[in-house]
Amino acid sequence: xxxxxxxxxxxxxxxxxxxxxxxRGMNGFSYRDIxxxxxxxxxxxxxxxxxxxxxxxxxxxxxxxALRKGTAEFMAYGGPARPQLEGLFEFTLKQCxxxxxxxxxxxxxxxxxELSKGTKEALNRFMMDTLDWFTRVLxxxxxxxxxxxxxxxxxxxxxxxxxxxxxxxFARIHGHKALECTFExxxxxxGIES
Amino acid sequence: xxxxxxxxxxxxxxxxxxxxxxxRGMNGFSYRDIxxxxxxxxxxxxxxxxxxxxxxxxxxxxxxxALRKGTAEFMAYGGPARPQLEGLFEFTLKQCxxxxxxxxxxxxxxxxxELSKGTKEALNRFMMDTLDWFTRVLxxxxxxxxxxxxxxxxxxxxxxxxxxxxxxxFARIHGHKALECTFExxxxxxGIES
DNA sequence: TCATTTCCTTACTTGTAAGTAAGTATAGAG
DNA sequence: CTCTATACTTACTTACAAGTAAGGAAATGA
Numbered sequence: 001x002x003x004x005x006x007x008x009x010x011x012x013x014x015x016x017x018x019x020x021x022x023x024r025g026m027n028g029f030s031y032r033d034i035x036x037x038x039x040x041x042x043x044x045x046x047x048x049x050x051x052x053x054x055x056x057x058x059x060x061x062x063x064x065x066a067l068r069k070g071t072a073e074f075m076a077y078g079g080p081a082r083p084q085l086e087g088l089f090e091f092t093l094k095q096c097x098x099x100x101x102x103x104x105x106x107x108x109x110x111x112x113x114e115l116s117k118g119t120k121e122a123l124n125r126f127m128m129d130t131l132d133w134f135t136r137v138l139x140x141x142x143x144x145x146x147x148x149x150x151x152x153x154x155x156x157x158x159x160x161x162x163x164x165x166x167x168x169x170f171a172r173i174h175g176h177k178a179l180e181c182t183f184e185x186x187x188x189x190x191g192i193e194s
Numbered sequence: 195x196x197x198x199x200x201x202x203x204x205x206x207x208x209x210x211x212x213x214x215x216x217x218r219g220m221n222g223f224s225y226r227d228i229x230x231x232x233x234x235x236x237x238x239x240x241x242x243x244x245x246x247x248x249x250x251x252x253x254x255x256x257x258x259x260a261l262r263k264g265t266a267e268f269m270a271y272g273g274p275a276r277p278q279l280e281g282l283f284e285f286t287l288k289q290c291x292x293x294x295x296x297x298x299x300x301x302x303x304x305x306x307x308e309l310s311k312g313t314k315e316a317l318n319r320f321m322m323d324t325l326d327w328f329t330r331v332l333x334x335x336x337x338x339x340x341x342x343x344x345x346x347x348x349x350x351x352x353x354x355x356x357x358x359x360x361x362x363x364f365a366r367i368h369g370h371k372a373l374e375c376t377f378e379x380x381x382x383x384x385g386i387e388s
Numbered sequence: 389t390c391a392t393t394t395c396c397t398t399a400c401t402t403g404t405a406a407g408t409a410a411g412t413a414t415a416g417a418g
Numbered sequence: 419c420t421c422t423a424t425a426c427t428t429a430c431t432t433a434c435a436a437g438t439a440a441g442g443a444a445a446t447g448a
Contacts, residue, residue, distance in 0.1 A: 009425075009426085023307065024304065024305065024308070025219055025305060027218075027221035028221050028304065028308070030405055031406070032404080032405075040426080040427090041426075043426080043429095044426055046407065050407085051407080052405095101306075102303065102304065106304075106363060107304055109295075109296065109363035109366050109367060110219035110222065110304050111218065111219060112295075112367060113217065114218070127368065149383075150382050151378070155375045155382075156379060158361075158372055159357055159376045159380070161360070161364070162357050162359075162360030162361040162363075162364050162372070163357040164360065165359075165363060166356030166357055166358065167353070167356040169360075170303075172303050172306050173299065173317060173318060174318070181348075181349045181352050182353045184345070184349060185345065185349050185352070185353035186353070188344050189343075189353075189383055203396085224434075224435055224436080225435075225436070226434080235396075236437090237397070237398085238396055238397075240436080241395065241396065246435095246436070391446100391448085392446080392447080393444105393445085394443105394446095395443090395444090396444100397440100397442075397443100398439105398440090398441080399438100399441105400437105401437085401439100402435105403435085403436085403437105404435080405432100405434085406432090406433085406434105407430105407431085408429100408430080408431075408432100409428105409429090409431100410427100410430100411427080411429100412425105412428095413424100413425090413426080413427095414423105415422105415425105416421105416424100417421085417423100418419100
């Protein structure tokens, strides 16, 4: 292979692996599943990511950054809450449609005990970050009168995130209708007429 | 080995495998992980369950039956709704405490595409059954004035089940507080003061 | 008591996953 | 032009997972 300007093999590996992780879980894919479609050899993957553990850790970091950057439009702190909520719904639907039935955290929750301490922490930070953002959205939404709900905003955030997480799993078994039902229910619970 | 009155090896295999499935997912355990702690040989597991696919299918059936029988107290159709809801919460907490962080459906959702058609259907029936029961609980609860919520009872049932499913995953990464927060939120959303 | 069935064991085969060691081609620095 | 780093390949090792074939011991039934 020629050494094309700033080789993108590393990024291609990440993209392919991320897709595989979300579709099949950590123990559901091998280095071969990554290398073959990219037309490279097994050992090339090991060159970039010496062990699978390090690969997975990189995938979490990647997801974390993607959520921060790629979704910056609707994740802006301080803006109106309703479009941010709808942005999250759209983002989730889009993920499912392009073959990412569960999020990284969902995919890894099954294999959680196998992960190293550092990887567990990375996963935890990822979730915490998302949760902090969403708690804010709910808080400002309630203050501005966009949403109505009782109780603690953080609890509500946890429960809604759990709901979406669960709905994605559900959708895989039951079809995407489960996802739409859930979004509809979240809106109803927040006192939004759609 | 002596042929002890109605050998319970088969049941021991199911128990061990179910625990492993819930803790590590379908691709996270091997026949060796089952046989070793039981003090039997690998091939003994194959004697009872010729292939892993058949083993997993049996585990779904087992879970389905366990949910029907073992939880018959609180799953009784027609009784008051509130204790049935609390029964579900207690059952879920107990499962998590005895090392079953996710339910069978949650564990298998990652590996769903690997499953045979028949196994997928079995999993679907299992979920449908649970959902039917829970929809009834919500309906009668609302009729009797025990619960307050807007919208379709089935949608609500789907969304709450998804929430519990997701919360179990969450709890694994975040600790069991996530589970309690979620239960509290469900009560709040149903207009129950705790 | 002899044959059969049940429930296992011993001893294998085959496949694949993770990882490594050593070598090769290319680009760019000096 | 040579040296070095980068980005790979070829060719391997080790380990383990899934599954099978053949055989053996105990209970059961005729």
